[in-house]
Amino acid sequence: MEIQALAQAHPEHWRQAAALRTLALDAVAAANSGHTGMPLGMADIATVLFGKHLKFDAAHPDWPDRDRFVLSNGHGSMLLYGLLYLTGSPDVSLDEIKRFRQLGSVTAGHPEYGAARGIETTTGPLGQGLANAVGMAIAEEMLRARFGKRLVDHRTWVFAGDGCLMEGVSQEAITLAGRQALSRLVVFWDHNGITIDGAVALADRTDQIKRFESAGWSVYDCDGHDPEDIDRVIGAARASDTPTLIACRTHIGYGTSAQDTAKAHGALTETTLIDDAKAAYGWDRKPFDIPPDLKAQWEEIGRRGAAERLAWEERRAALSDARRREFARVLAGEPPKRLSARIKALKKQISDEAPKLATRKGSEHALEVINPVMPETVGGSADLTGSNNTKTGDLGEFSPENRKGRYLHFGIREHGMAAAMNGLALHGGLRPYGGTFLVFSDYARAAIRLSSLMGMPVTYVLTHDSIGLGEDGPTHQPVEQLASLRAQPNLNVFRPADTVETAEAWELALTATATPSVLALSRQGLPTLRTDHKGVNLTARGAYVIADSEARRRAILLATGSEVAIAVEARAILEAEGIGTRVVSMPCWEIFEEQDEAYRKRILPGGPVRVAVEAAIRFGWDRWLYGERGKRGKSGFVGMHGFGASAPADELYRHFGITAEAVAEKVRTLL
Template identity: 65%
Template sequence: DGCLMEGVSQEAIGLAGRQELSKLIVLWDDNNITIDGTVDLADRTDQIQRFKASGWHVQKIDGHDPEAIDTALMAAKKANKPSMIACKTHIALGSSAQDTSKGHGALTDPQLIADTKKVYGWSADEFEIPASIKSAWEDIGQRGATDRQEWEERLSSVSSNKQNEFHRVFAGKIPKKLTSVIRTFKKQMSENPQKVATRKSSEMVLNAINPIMPETVGGSADLSGSNNTRSKDMDVFDTVTRHGRYIHWGVREHGMAAAMNGMALHGGIRPYGGTFMCFTDYARPAMRLAALMKVPTVFVMTHDSIGLGEDGPTHQPVEHLAISRSTPNTHVFRPADTIETAEAWEIALSSNHTPTVLALSRQGLPAVRTIHKSANLSERGAYVLADSEDKRQVILIATGSEVSLALEARTALQAEGIGTRVVSMPCMELFAEQDPSYRKRVLPGGASVRIGIEAGVRQGWDRWLLGERGREAKSDFIGMSGFGASAPANTLFEHFGITTQAIIERVKALL
């Protein structure tokens, strides 16, 4: 009862009904009890009509009658739509806590347990499984043996190439071609640098990746044209196109993220889905569970800062990078250009136990990687993008759209004889995993000024500004300290002081 009050339940119910997901059967334990008391304390929804309204096959049975349950399941399997079986039950049946909220977990009183066992006619000791029950379970467990054997015979009958591909996909391994495809793509981009939004960069990468990875399934929460998540080769998944690999999730961020986790847990599928970065607020419970369950779901989050412009502070994420970065076992990438975006995708699709958040810009960003490197530089989380030409006095650390600002500031500072290093840090989590010697090479100690630059809040940055040999008197952060505003992107960056000139002035003040 309580689960059906959660908003995500309606997202799932509506989507399953629309897509006619006939393999889905939901048994509703209709006991009219929640933790606080009876359901009518908080809800009066007619759940049967609710499911019917969303296009489900619905049945109502006695949830304590095994034959009724069996009959209902058989009928559900024959239905050409998702099925809900409303099972009317009594919580804590046979105990003194029956039909009360105590039935949820307060059944620890020895006398209550003894009385309940007496009602059930249960005489076995604690943790003892009677032989007759154990034998029945073992017989049930054998039912699938023949089906399994027949399936293995069918698999062995196909070509070795198809068998190898099947095992590759279910093992979560990337195809051998992926590395060479990414390298070729990067070389093309470095030779023909373009100013594009990294959400567009992502689409360009997907157009190269998806044709060689048939296991990818993309989608968007009603923002396909903005998230750029559909590649040219992808057909839409629908009732008459089950082969399609692109899902229109509708405005269902939580449902999308939760379903993608289920797809990743099933195996054989690499799911990714997009929405605006600010709407990670809606997807957050499932994003956290992806990290907790160690599944490699990819969350494509575009419009990653005040750079989205006129939609204003309701849509401008400022704290969301920090929220995702604070989540254990999560890789958050904020690429600076198309090449870093390609490297981020390669890492995300190579992961088997860690979800990825791709924070991508709405606005066009200039290319910052114009010299081809075969190595995946983003793989180490941060790297020296441009080093000082004179004695190093300044280290500028930036991510995403602010990396180009750091490079512009470096050019101006170098012209004045102020040696400046620019570090691009697309993924803090991966940089933190590097050995101390590498981190020290990228962020050495000494008297250098150290400034972090990102159009988000400071939280999470102090490790790199004050730790890792940094000094508080010589460090600062240029970014956001509050919410954004509604205006063109350039106006907003000027208003909030995230500019090349602001970086230069802050460097000189600290020097």
């Protein structure tokens, strides 16, 4: 529709949308950077969605039963900030809009979760928001099944661009959403035909309508600038029993001289262009100046859901005490009080029975204890359920027929799984964990990073954590993944040595509030090393002495996971030779790093030679081999020096020289 016709046909809508557009123009110009084109192109859709459909109460952005709005094409952040400011967000003032993209503002270049309420997820890396939204929609179904429609009854709306749809993670997300018939998920596709390089068609000619239909979605098409048409299709989407894509024909940089060009994707900052655009919009205000009556209209929109929220609060207040407390507990992400005792009991049982168990199997034992007392856990695997040992008997399978199921067959979609886990956690009320092989964390890396950046306490169950997986060979054998995950800020990488440590790691993962966890678990059986039961969680210090020297201490062996048993065996060899040897188990470097220096020095005193043992590459180990030493001692490393090989696991350990005898010999050469 032409601008003049649109403005005349829908004057109120037009002014409201123009407010969003001019705020975007002004903020990008003030920052001299950013992305103008998307807010200009999607302002009409946003105005109709917020004005008529989105269930929210701007003054209470934490209302648990609000609709979730996800800006997956996060570079258009000014559209979101404009919506939050105009509707009366307590966190986004006009001053913050003016400080767009400046240090310390809540209006970062891309929406950052936690900066202001109303930013439901961190977006910018394309496709992630769409995949988060799938997790949010699953969360809504699960919680509605658990707590009832009077408490949980909302939708998830997504803005997405061509970039989101081209990224592979979008395919994983939409096919998962289709399989699960997430009817309360609606995606608005900003179908403007333009990406950074130019026309979308340069790189892509996919029939997106047909593609989404192939995934089991309903698809509607609309003029993304015609409020009546937008309203019509949203109505249809609300009635759908499948997820819905709305293909919105839009113009990037609508109303500017750069309209429909790649230039509009970025920052439009030329004064003339901005002045001309404002003139086209019929806008004659100074920068950032929203007429009071227009602001009042938007604030009225912001209050649209207030009565509904109050009614919801009353329904919540009417719940039984126990139910209200439970609802509050899971939304707050508080673990149940019983968890700690259950973990302790499991630890005692394992220490007493001292089984030889793979830590992936130990993890299953832990989950069998955890899941019954934590109804908020959601488990799943990327089609490796029997290998990741992620499913316990009581979970039930989530499906359109069983929304109470707590286990998700994520499919062979590691990336989509991780992003959906983020969405489940962002929604609140659930604590997701998901499994794949450690090496295939590579597929999910971009989403795991967002777990850390957003501080989502999700748990990645990453089994088959070394050459110990054997014959599947180097494509399946992680050697650098431990290092690359340890390099990521705000991620606890646990590599437990036995089932006792595994249970402790699970306790830490499930009580974390703002840090995701990786559990790197063995395929192969491992002896129980912690046979002397201690109630205290030793893993909570990150590293500790698991076997101390008897003879005068001349060596310290540092090890994680399956190699702790090798180090303990090496210690026996060395002690028999009169070489006093301490073994330090280091299940979580990150937590050990956070301990005070006195503790760290007590565990790793200067003087003795240090040898690290890990069936992975050395990268990163120098921190512990050299760091914080009173005087320079000698040190060495026993582990991998490159990619693995295909052979039975025992042979591989011998082939690559990761044996107790090799460790002992390394110590001898250093003494």
